Amino acid sequence: MTNKKSRVLLFCTSYIEDMDSWRNRYARWLSHHRQLAGDECVMCFIDDGSPYVPNKQTLPVYTSLDGLSPAVKGPFMFRFEERLGRSGLLSYPGWWRSFLASASIARALSCDKIIHVESDAYLFSRKMFRGLLGLEYGWWAAWCESQAFPESALQVICSDQFGALRLLSQRDPTTFCNMTAERFLPFTGILKQFTGDRYSEFRSTIPKNADFAVQILPDQKIWIR
Numbered sequence: 188m189t190n191k192k193s194r195v196l197l198f199c200t201s202y203i204e205d206m207d208s209w210r211n212r213y214a215r216w217l218s219h220h221r222q223l224a225g226d227e228c229v230m231c232f233i234d235d236g237s238p239y240v241p242n243k244q245t246l247p248v249y250t251s252l253d254g255l256s257p258a259v260k261g262p263f264m265f266r267f268e269e270r271l272g273r274s275g276l277l278s279y280p281g282w283w284r285s286f287l288a289s290a291s292i293a294r295a296l297s298c299d300k301i302i303h304v305e306s307d308a309y310l311f312s313r314k315m316f317r318g319l320l321g322l323e324y325g326w327w328a329a330w331c332e333s334q335a336f337p338e339s340a341l342q343v344i345c346s347d348q349f350g351a352l353r354l355l356s357q358r359d360p361t362t363f364c365n366m367t368a369e370r371f372l373p374f375t376g377i378l379k380q381f382t383g384d385r386y387s388e389f390r391s392t393i394p395k396n397a398d399f400a401v402q403i404l405p406d407q408k409i410w411i412r
Contacts, residue, residue: 193298193299193300193320194229194257194296194297194298194299194300195227195228195229195298195299195300195301195302195320196228196229196231196289196292196293196296196298196300196301196302197220197224197228197229197230197231197302197304198230198231198232198233198289198292198301198302198303198304199213199216199232199233199303199304199305199306199308200232200233200234200235200281200282200285200286200305200306201213201232201233201234201235201237201264201285201306202234202235202236202237202270202272202281203234203237203238203239203240203241204237204238204239205238205239206239208239209239209241211405212306212307212405213232213241213306214241215405215409216304216306216307216309217230217232217262219309219409219411220304220309220310221262222411223310223313223316223411224316226260227320228261228302229259229260229261229262229296229298230261230262230263231261231262231263231264231265231292232246232262232263232264232265232306233264233265233285233286233288233289233292234264234265234266234267234285235267235270235271235272235281235282235284235285236266236267236268236269236270236271236281237266237270240264240266241264246262246263246264247263247264248263248264248265248266249263249264249265249266250265250266250267250268252291252292252295255292255295255296256295256296257296257297259296265288265292267284267285267288271284271360271361275364277364277365277366277367278364278365279363280360280361280363280364281360282368283360283363283368284360286303286368287352287355287356287358287360288356289301289303289344289352290349290352290353290355290356291353291356293349294349294353299345299346300320300322300343300344300345300346301342301343301344301349301352302319302342302343303340303341303342303343303344304340304341305339305340305341305401307340307401307402307403308340308341308399308400308401308402308403309399309400309403309409310341310398310399311393311397311398311399311400311409311410311411311412312381312398312399312411312412313411313412314398315381315398315399318378318380318381319343319378322343322345323345324345324347324375325343325345325347325348325375325376326342326343326344326345326348326351326352326372326373326374326375326376327342327343327344327345327374327375327376327377327378328341328342328369328372328374328376328377328378329341329342329377329378329381329383329399329401330377330378330379330381330383331369331383331384331385331401332383332384333384333385333388333389334369334385336369336370337369337370337372337374337377338369338383338385338401339368339369339372340401340402341378341383341399341401342372342374343378348373348375351373381398381399382394382396382397382398382399383397383398383399383400383401384397384400384401385400385401385402386400386401386402386403387400387402387403387404387407388402391407392407392408393407393408393409
């Protein structure tokens, strides 16, 4: 008897100001992770009312759950038409709405796992990617060594935690003001076995042994190993 293959949603949140922003940040993220993930994940941008929308022939855009079904293969964009944005360091309702919408999108696509890799975060090692795919239970985050807290830019949410995610998604996004995602989200485990950090905060290059990195700048080199 063979186990049923998991259907995985791999997404980032997005706000795309213009074509340069698309090319330098989001298209780069998509190309990299598409090469890493192949057809093992359904890839998606969850968008906070961006003024720039890529060519819909390249990236189909959905504005409601009605058009989403398990037949959708991705990549695609799920776009909220009204921007909520970010008004301060601890006030970012646009991100909360987009992040928590992954619960409804995963359900519409019949996904049983969610991998969140923020648009300035990159997975470098195939070993780490396989490790994320192999997680079967729990709500996991990577570890940010320099800040000594869970890294909310890289998370894995397995199906047993979808209820907790949906419960949070029922809240008004503005109620999360003054809450840091790293300390608020109900992680059940931390992925300390993988090497990574917010390297751009304290060095110009990314170590070759890194499994992932967050807050990557456009001129920093990326790779897959």
